[in-house]
Amino acid sequence: MSAAFRNLVYGNAILLLMLTTLLWGGNTIAGRLAIGEVSPLMVVALRWVIVSSVMTVMVWPKLRVEWPLVRGSMGKMALMSAFGFTGFNSLFYAAAHYTTAVNLGILQGSMPMLVLLGALLFYRVPVRPIQILGILATMIGVALIAAQGHLETLLRMSINPGDGLMLIACIFYAGYTLALRNRPQISGLVFFTVLSIVAAITSLPGIAYEAAAGTLQVPSLKGWLIIFYISLGPSCLAQIFFMRGVELIGPARAGVFINLVPIFAAILAILILGEDFRLHHALALVLVLGGIWLSERRGKGTA
Template sequence: MAIPTPPRTVAAYPLLTLTALLWAGNAVAGKWAPGHVSPQAITSLRWAVVCVVLWLFARRRIAADWPGMRGHWRLVLLMGGLGYTAFNSLFYAAGAYTSAINLALFQGSIPVLVILMNYGLYRTRVTSGQAIGVLVTLLGAAVAATHGDWHVLATLGFNRGDVLIFIACLFYAGYTIALPHRPAISGLSFFAAMALMAFVTSLPLLAIEAASGRVIWPGIEGWAIVVFVALGPSLAAQLFFMRGVELIGPNRAGLFVNLVPIFGAGLAVLVVGEPFGTNEAVALALVLGGIFCAERLGRGPGPAFVEPAAPRDRPRL
């Protein structure tokens, strides 16, 4: 007799699947943006839209949690500036030089980068399965970056976009390992604070872009891209993910990030019309295989489920 699926799991699966789809859609938007809106303009406008929406619909909750954030403003500023502003700026700049498939594939390396950075900073134990996952995923990233031409490694002739997206992933990995140190407030209010810091820290970069004459303000298509990345990958996906973590816990919810490279590659082919050849297939298989090794084979003894944060830390959506 089959064991019925718990209602919390049934509710979490579609939310987390949609989260991965929206994050993958950001790769397609990053490829479409050049020529319609410049990297710093889309970054600033994206977080401006998020801040306005959050203030309109959640300002009472944010105001109630504000005293708990004031003593942590430096951490919030750093996390919002690096995890959101720097990541987004480099991500959209990379879209002018590399493919949407590569934008999605390189995001698959973030969990592995988190493992490496946790070990380097905190000496967090790395299991043999995680070590294998690191090597396999980095090999997949190398295939994506070199497009199967291994002479690139000898000459260091990487595509500029691939280098930019890899640096962006390093910033986001750093943001991820800082998350456990966030103040004990609701996830919604913390996200709102980081969105505000992301907008503030994006303004100097926007000013530099404008001063250099490279700023492109959005037209109709540009605004469509801005609104999509603001309401989809930025706002809705973050709230869906927080709700999914609340329902089934962070360990199980985190596995759904593995869908981003799959959805990203599919959207790049179906929506952008990019070719999907042998090199892309090998890179995708290696990235997903490496993540599988790191997350499945790399687990040590202990419960598979970790209880979510205390109720005061859970977002009230």
């Protein structure tokens, strides 16, 4: 990787976080497409086995050098992986069986509020009025999609099992995001590789559970294609981009970008699943992007 390319891409937090949320938006579509092709906990196990295998081969020399530092923080890293990788993804793909791709994306928009609240409670990160305004704008955009442009729809909304599972998953990932603030002082690729290995190990009981429950489904050809996309895109590249984004601008500011996930999920659902694009989708897009712009103005002024 040339220095110019590294500075242009890997040093650009906004670009990295935009790509991250685009890949995660695609993950909501993949979760729905996987229904009937592969069981949810099988998806989780296979994705992390693939990712950990690829990453281990790629960074093995660096992993050997940094292993003494890794070993000293193994307990904390194991918890981060169990909640942020295995727990989040297991709940995510289980939720996909009970709710829509758009709802999966919408509920991921709750993570910035959870991250901001956690940053305030645990790290005493100050919250300024313009940041609150940005968060409110993005959340109104998310609510517009949830309500499909009608207030009465939002007022009648109730949590179905899939939405409930997704909300718990968001809490898990918000905790993981906050923990990245004080992650071990090892290289990002080594850090992610170790977490992916732990995730591969901790996801194996899920396969045993599905086998015992009689719900285990081996991937079809389409299922394998979905798993490879999930493994290389949302699981590998997006995680690396997100960790780098947090490293560059901090968890509270990086968390705001997660509000783009429901927008990208809706757009991809329109393109891939043939859903309609309506006025409230356009308005939500303006609100979400405007909220991120407000948050970034605050961040640049106080960096």
